[in-house]
Amino acid sequence: MNIGIFKKLLNEHNKKTLNDNLEQLLAEIMHESGAEAVITEKGKDYTISRKYLCSALKQVKAAYSVQRMHYYLKRLIKSITTVRTNRVNDINLNRWQEYKNIYTDSLWIFPKRDSSGLHNAGYWGNFIPQIPNQLLQRYTRENDWVIDPFAGMGTTLIEGKKLKRNVIGIELQQKLVDKVNHMISRNYKDEAGYCRMYQGNSCTFAVDQLLKEHNLTCVQHLILHPPYHDIINFSADKHCLSNLSEAAFFKAFTDIVLRFKNVLQPGRFLSLVIGDKYKAGEWIPLGFKAMQTVLEQGFSLKSIIVKNFDDTSAKRGSNELWRYRALAGNFYIFKHEYIFIFQKK
Numbered sequence: 012m013n014i015g016i017f018k019k020l021l022n023e024h025n026k027k028t029l030n031d032n033l034e035q036l037l038a039e040i041m042h043e044s045g046a047e048a049v050i051t052e053k054g055k056d057y058t059i060s061r062k063y064l065c066s067a068l069k070q071v072k073a074a075y076s077v078q079r080m081h082y083y084l085k086r087l088i089k090s091i092t093t094v095r096t097n098r099v100n101d102i103n104l105n106r107w108q109e110y111k112n113i114y115t116d117s118l119w120i121f122p123k124r125d126s127s128g129l130h131n132a133g134y135w136g137n138f139i140p141q142i143p144n145q146l147l148q149r150y151t152r153e154n155d156w157v158i159d160p161f162a163g164m165g166t167t168l169i170e171g172k173k174l175k176r177n178v179i180g181i182e183l184q185q186k187l188v189d190k191v192n193h194m195i196s197r198n199y200k201d202e203a204g205y206c207r208m209y210q211g212n213s214c215t216f217a218v219d220q221l222l223k224e225h226n227l228t229c230v231q232h233l234i235l236h237p238p239y240h241d242i243i244n245f246s247a248d249k250h251c252l253s254n255l256s257e258a259a260f261f262k263a264f265t266d267i268v269l270r271f272k273n274v275l276q277p278g279r280f281l282s283l284v285i286g287d288k289y290k291a292g293e294w295i296p297l298g299f300k301a302m303q304t305v306l307e308q309g310f311s312l313k314s315i316i317v318k319n320f321d322d323t324s325a326k327r328g329s330n331e332l333w334r335y336r337a338l339a340g341n342f343y344i345f346k347h348e349y350i351f352i353f354q355k356k
């Protein structure tokens with residue numbers, strides 16, 4: 012289909028004829044198969060969601076005057092052939108209605124973990140793949156570089172591969188590093204996106220050196236998913252943040268934020284995924300304490316997202332017991348964690 016078909020409609024000034032032509036065009040588009048329509052202009056192909064195209068044409072048809080119909084048509088033509096982004100991501104703002112899968116609300120409810128592809132739900136404490144997926148789509152562009160200093164089972168790297176982003180993961184546990192690197196190199200051959208895990212302590216990791224090896228001076232996004240202090244013991248390593256006192260945890264966390272902030276491009280974003288904990292019958296607002304720590308290192312707060320807590324099979328069995336404990340002990344059961352979004356000033 013050529014863009015000329017749409018442009019020709021702008022020469023029509025009779026409302027009834029314009030309506031008939033639109034009706035015919037809509038029938039043609041709906042008759043063809045495939046979720047995407049291909050529209051050509053000057054030998055270049057543009058793909059557009061068929062559903063979006065039809066709803067935009069229906070909006071043209073429903074307009075009350077020919078002038079308004081032409082206005083909507085011009086807007087549609089522009090949205091097909093020109094891309095406008097905010098330069099932080101690849102979302103085409105001229106077609107923003109098409110991005111139904113991108114969250115813009117601050118409450119994220121995931122009924123189910125995405126367990127497709129290489130994702131392994133077996134690593135206790137990993138985040139659900141939808142989290143890095145949403146963050147990478149909102150805060151990075153194709154070929155951008157991302158660092159995850161608490162990479163665990165490599166969820167960010169797998170999503171990075173899918174979205175053609177370059178992700179450097181740093182993780183204390185050598186066995187996880189080997190597993191993830193092996194899994195990625197075995198399953199992805201030539202696809203775009205350099206995604207690799209490195210073993211190390213993020214408090215001291217020579218990130219400048221690593222970036223130099225890639226001829227980089229900075230990265231475009233940081234995703235931090237630290238241990239929620241000591242609620243899960245990830246390893247016996249004395250540098251693991253889950254093995255530190257609360258004061259030492261925050262000291263190490265501050266060091267990590269500062270170390271990686273230095274290589275984050277100014278104006279770009281840091282995402283922090285964290286939950287709270289209980290200690291001796293008291294709710295410890297670990298999330299807000301960590302948020303404050305990041306703010307003190309020269310970031311501004313862009314959003315606080317509340318995400319529902321995964322209902323793991325381990326917890327499901329003890330739900331009733333926890334309900335009893337909550338009723339008896341005058342507290343509420345954790346059902347959420349936070350995703351804080353910060354921008355480097």
Ligand SMILES: C[S@@+](CC[C@H](N)C(=O)[O-])C[C@H]1O[C@@H](n2cnc3c(N)ncnc32)[C@H](O)[C@@H]1O
Pocket residue numbers: 134136137138139160161162163164165166167181182183184211212213214236237238239245246250251252253
């Ligand atoms: C909450 S998990 C992250 C899980 C990850 N987002 C995923 O989806 O698999 C935290 C990870 O941080 C690692 N870790 C803890 N202290 C660290 C440190 N000082 N340097 C690097 N990694 C560390 C732990 O071994 C653990 O795998």
